[in-house]
Amino acid sequence: xxxxxxxxxxxxxxxxxxxxxxxxxxxxxxxxxxxxxxxxxxxxxxxxxxxxxxxxxxxxxxxxxxxxxxxxxxxxxxxxxxxxxxxxxxxxxxxxxxxxxxxxxxxxxxxx
Amino acid sequence: xxxxxxxxxxxxxxxxxxxxxxxxxxxxxxxxxxxxxxxxxxxxxxxxxxxxxxxxxxxxxxxxxxxxxxxxxxxxxxxxxxxxxxxxxxxxxxxxxxxxxxxxxxxxxxxxxxxxx
Numbered sequence: 001x002x003x004x005x006x007x008x009x010x011x012x013x014x015x016x017x018x019x020x021x022x023x024x025x026x027x028x029x030x031x032x033x034x035x036x037x038x039x040x041x042x043x044x045x046x047x048x049x050x051x052x053x054x055x056x057x058x059x060x061x062x063x064x065x066x067x068x069x070x071x072x073x074x075x076x077x078x079x080x081x082x083x084x085x086x087x088x089x090x091x092x093x094x095x096x097x098x099x100x101x102x103x104x105x106x107x108x109x110x111x112x
Numbered sequence: 113x114x115x116x117x118x119x120x121x122x123x124x125x126x127x128x129x130x131x132x133x134x135x136x137x138x139x140x141x142x143x144x145x146x147x148x149x150x151x152x153x154x155x156x157x158x159x160x161x162x163x164x165x166x167x168x169x170x171x172x173x174x175x176x177x178x179x180x181x182x183x184x185x186x187x188x189x190x191x192x193x194x195x196x197x198x199x200x201x202x203x204x205x206x207x208x209x210x211x212x213x214x215x216x217x218x219x220x221x222x223x224x225x226x227x228x229x
Contacts, residue, residue, distance in 0.1 A: 006154070032210070034217075043116075043202050043220030044155070089154055093210050098143065098162070099170055100210045100218065102154035 003027055004092050006103025013110050019077040021106045023090035026071065030092040035064065035075050036102075038087045047088070048075070080110045115139050116221035118203050124227045131190040133224050135203030144186040145170075145204040145218065146178060155202065161186055162209070193228045200225050 006023045013019045025033075034049035050057045050064040050073065057064045063076040077084055087107050093100040115138030125131050135144060145160040157170030159178040167178050175197060177189045190197055203221040210218060 002153075004154075036218075041222070043204075043222050044218075045220065046217045049217075091155075096209050098145070098160050098168070098209055099157050101171075102156070104152050104154045 002104065003101045004090060004103045006090050006106060008106060009104070010107045011109070013080045013108065015080065015082060015110055015112050017080050017110075019075075019080045019084070019108055019110070021075045021088055021090070021108070022072065023074065023092075023103050024070075024072045025092050025101075027092070027094070027101075028071070029094045030101075031095050032093045033064070033066065033073050034091050034100075035062075036089045036091065038089065038105075040086075044089055077108075080108075082110045082112050084108060085110050116203055116205060116219060118201075118221040118224045120224060121222070122225050124229065125193055126229050127194055128192050131193050131226065131228075133188045133201055133203075133226070135186045135188070135221060137184050137186075137203075137205050139205060139207075139219070140183060141205040141207045141219075142183075143206045143209060144180065145206075146176070146186070146188045147202045147204060147220075148172065148199040149202060149223070150199050158188065158201075190226075193226075195228050198226060198228045 035047045036044035037047040038044040061078045066073045090103040117136045119134045146158040147155040156172045161167045161180040179187045201224045204218040
């Protein structure tokens with residue numbers, strides 16, 4: 001039973017477009033929601049994270065939108081670039097709990 | 113890049129044989145984790161450690177054991193490998209427990225690809 005559901009499984013976007021990846025969670029005890037980026041042959045790396053006391057967080061071209069009532073959060077990549085082509089994982093964890101739950105991942109391809 | 117080294121990076125073995133994967137860190141972080149990555153499942157926690165000789169089970173711990181005799185080393189052992197354990201295994205570290213109010217960042221190694229025939 002996956003506690004964090006991610007969609008779409010794959011995404012193709014033109015250079016300069018907006019990439020949107022969505023996640024939904026079930027456990028209302030989750031209070032930390034990171035996004036990880038993974039390039040082929042490498043380990044995932046933290047991209048951006050949010051806590052439920054805010055509805056949006058922006059870092060450069062990357063924005064997390066958070067909807068607590070709907071138990072959903074999404075990653076928006078503005079002005080997508082070919083270098084953004086990677087697999088993206090959303091995740092969620094409870095307070096001071098070491099078992100972070102990951103979504104299944106989205107493979108993003110940005111076409112030049 | 114966080115100083116995390118996984119070995120071996122690639123291994124092919126046969127069903128029923130024991131396998132040990134090693135994770136070595138140079139960051140002196142307290143917490144260490146083993147995850148497996150499979151298509152359609154993302155990353156799933158196998159075991160983690162919160163100190164020398166202190167370990168706990170994760171979501172998919174059956175068939176795996178771990179040991180941490182030194183702060184810098186965390187070993188994952190498959191006592192008798194099965195084909196269902198074919199996967200990419202990632203070691204991760206964190207300075208504080210994930211989800212902590214200060215930071216919950218996990219730093220990952222580059223992975224160990226294990227194939228069980």
